[in-house]
Amino acid sequence: MTSADGSCSGTSTEKGSEVLNANESSEGNIETWVVDRVEGELAVVVQEDDEIVVQVGVVELGDYAVEGALLRVPLGPVGEPLWAEATRDLEAEAERRVGAGKRIAELQERDPGGSIAP
Numbered sequence: 001m002t003s004a005d006g007s008c009s010g011t012s013t014e015k016g017s018e019v020l021n022a023n024e025s026s027e028g029n030i031e032t033w034v035v036d037r038v039e040g041e042l043a044v045v046v047q048e049d050d051e052i053v054v055q056v057g058v059v060e061l062g063d064y065a066v067e068g069a070l071l072r073v074p075l076g077p078v079g080e081p082l083w084a085e086a087t088r089d090l091e092a093e094a095e096r097r098v099g100a101g102k103r104i105a106e107l108q109e110r111d112p113g114g115s116i117a118p
Contacts, residue, residue, distance in 0.1 A: 031081065032089075035061070035069040045071070056083055064088050070096065 032048040042055045043065045058065035060083040070093045073086040 029075040029079075030072050031075060032092075033071045033073050033081070033086075035065060035067055035071070037067050038065055054081075060084060061086065068093060068097075 033045045034048060036044045036046050036053070038044075038058060041058055043058050043061055044053060045056050045061075046053050056065075061069075061071075064071055064086060070089045071086040072089055073081045073083060076082050
């Protein structure tokens with residue numbers, strides 16, 4: 001979970017075979033970002049806490065340039081995201097998918113017209 005200062009605790013992330021504790025970084029601060037969509041050579045990425053939207057080159061994200069990827073991104077010395085050092089949190093992604101599925105099911109039950117599709 002991300003705290004008010006942008007640090008995370010208790011979550012492990014994966015990058016290749018490397019597993020890190022989500023609050024570990026050389027600069028000490030990590031932000032959570034989600035890949036909203038990929039448009040050609042750019043990924044549209046949303047910062048979880050402040051809902052900041054940025055475009056990042058898919059080359060910078062590598063294999064993580066996937067719609068729905070939840071990224072733990074360390075911050076550099078002046079607070080800039082260090083995309084090349086990002087890790088993907090597969091566990092948190094799975095939890096979000098389950099939660100979203102439940103919300104959609106609840107909305108479908110309340111929708112008399114049936115216009116909400118999964």
